[in-house]
Amino acid sequence: MALKQLDHVRWLLDKDFKAGMRVTGLIYGDSYIIQNLEKEGALEQIANVACLPGILKHSYAMPDVHWGYGFPIGGVAAFSMDDGIISPGGVGYDISCGVRVMLTFLDQDEVKPHIDELTAAIFTKVPCGVGSKGAIKIGESDLLDVLANGALWAVKKGYGTKEDLECIEESGRLPHANASYVSKKALERGKPQLGTLGSGNHFLEIQVIDEIYDENVARRFGLNLGQVTVMIHCGSRGLGHQVCDDYIKVMLRAMTKYGIKVPDRQLCCAPLKSQEAREYLGAMQAAANYALANREIIGHMVRDVFLRFFPKAELKLLYDVSHNMAHIEKHELDGVIMDVCVHRKGATRAFPPDHPSLPEKYRPVGQPVIIPGSMGTESYILVGTKRGMEECFASTCHGAGRVLSRKAAMKSEDADTVLKRLEQKGIKVMADQMGTIREEIPEAYKDVSRVVDVVEKAGISRKVARLRPLAVIKG
């Protein structure tokens, strides 16, 4: 057995597991999570990532890990800027897919009597579902502006406030975006979709804070028991998908050109110093800016609707963070601080207290981390820790993580039964397509509280609060 248990929640995948592994695998999980890992091929993928050139320390797997395109979802891998690589498969098809939480100044008792109308009004306002479009109309030059400026563009156009920006990662704008590396096809797909939620696991929830674990941090974040919040989970839509598709082809050519050998073609990549890497980074950051703008615009639309019902709602942004990104960040290795390229695919950046990238108001406690649960289950707010910074490149989990494939989930139950069950729990659900409801049944996912307990026990982030859904909008 190549997996060595280090403590209750840490497992080391030995280099003997597979020929070509340059580093060990470090997996966070309890025994249930480790069992699931073996049966679905994720373990093999963790080992494959460990074979990539220039990988640093470990190939990491968070407790929500499961099989993905090339890299596992829930995987983290950092690469040296000197001899490392960048890979579209390590970011994922939905570039900068991520999540934000907005805080109302309303108690659940004020909102509950209006929840049906409120949810219906948001459902009408925010287009959702596969191929959804038409939230706002922009031309080619505005789209280029979005790709260059992210959420800053949205705020400039009145879709959001200046105060939002400091609570978005990278202040809402990735600086090395370069739209000239984004294909015409990607631009065409993205133009009509700005301000739309999309489909799959994307959602919009109205929630209530029903448990506080850390009073001090919760106070700093502005979280109170009974307070209503809004969570938005979506990404870069067809534009990001097309960028990934385009650059997988570029990287397959680059592998031949640079003589890179990988155990799985889906891990195709290019040296970080190459022109191909520069172009992917520019295109990926442009797609990420699209996603940041998208969440800012949707947030603004939700704010509009809430204010119509409740003039004092406010909807202050707690934080907006991506969980599908490669970032070039400073990390300490063997006592030396250096730039490294951290791929987080279905994993969340979680900066510790005092990190210079954090807005000043969060510096004393650390970065808010947002962990959505599966449909109808609780979500969590965590906070980044020093140990996470030192041990796993400031990373943590991103959600519940699938245990059933979309296809397998589709077979299990009809949508009406799922909706009825959620209704009995007092959760209002509105969806564009019933197929999505079946794909997203809670049984298709791990228990998010189990996942969060693992990262807390490991000390790579800490629980702050739990959010219970009142209403869910699905694509």
Next chain:
DNA sequence: ATGTTC
């Protein structure tokens, strides 16, 4: 995730 198989 995705104009859910250009």
